[in-house]
Amino acid sequence: MKNYSRQREEIIKVVKDSYNHPTAEEIYMIVKAKDPAVSRSTVYRNLGLLVESNLIKQISMKVGPDRYDYMRKNHNHAVCTKCGKIFDFEYSFEYDELQKSIKEQTGIEISNDGIVFEGICDSCKN
Amino acid sequence: MKNYSRQREEIIKVVKDSYNHPTAEEIYMIVKAKDPAVSRSTVYRNLGLLVESNLIKQISMKVGPDRYDYMRKNHNHAVCTKCGKIFDFEYSFEYDELQKSIKEQTGIEISNDGIVFEGICDSCKN
DNA sequence: CTTGAAAATAGGAATAATTCCTATTTTCGG
C-alpha cells in the first residue's frame, strides 16, 4: 500500500460500488472488463491489503468463497449458514460491557463490526 | 443419520473429548489411530451431518481450515482474524430484542450460539 | 529529467481443503 497503482484503485472502486458482497472472483471479472490484463493474484493480494488496512471487510462463510464488503456506516451482517447468503441490518449495541468481558476472558479486542450473526434464512427453512 | 455406524460414533466421541476446536484433518487422524480403515470422506460427511443436527458447531475462519466444537453449555467463540485462534468465553446476553430485530430486517433466525466475535488477539498485536 | 531501489504486477503453477464419484459393505425393519 505504498505506491499508487490503477489496478488497486479500480479494485477499491468496484468493491465500493457493489452492494451485494461480491466474491474475489466476481470482483476480478468486473475489474477485468475494464482492464483485461489484470490478474487474479493482483485482486487477491489487494483485497488482502485492503482488509488489513480496514478499508473493506472480509466475510468468511460455511459455504462458498469469501465475500467482501466496503466499510460504510454502521451496519452488521447476518449470514445464512445454509445457503451462505449475507443480509445487512442495522442495530446499535451496548458493546462496552461485552467488549470488556471478552477482552478479559480471551484477550481479544473486538470492534463494532467484529460480530457476525449466523442463522437460517427464510427460504432455507424449507 | 438413520443407521448406526461405529465410525460415526467414534467421530462424535473424538469431537466431544476435544477441547481445542479440532480441524477435520485432526479429527480424521485421531479416529484413524483407532480405526485405520476410516476414510476422510466419512469424517467430512459425518461432521456435516452432525453440524446439521446441531450436535456440533462448525467454525469458519479467515485463516486455515474449518474447526469443530462439541455443543456444551452456553459458551461463545471469539476468533482472532489474524492467527485464527479460537477462544471460548462465557457471557449471557439479552438476545430477545436483538433477535427480533434481525428477524424482522433479514428474515434470519439466529440462535444463542449463532454469534461469532472477531478481533485481534494479544499475541497478534505485535 | 534520469536513475535505482522498492513496490506492484501478470501469468500460471502449486497447494490446501473439501466435495464428489463409484463400487462395496453394513444396518435394520418386516
Place this chain on the structure above:
DNA sequence: CCGAAAATAGGAATTATTCCTATTTTCAAG
C-alpha cells in the same frame, strides 16, 4: 433371513486461494 436404504472406503476432481518468478511501474533523491 432378505432387501432396500444407508453408510462406507478410496481416490479423483474441484474450488478457492496462495505462491513463485520474471517483468514493469512508481516515486523520491540527485
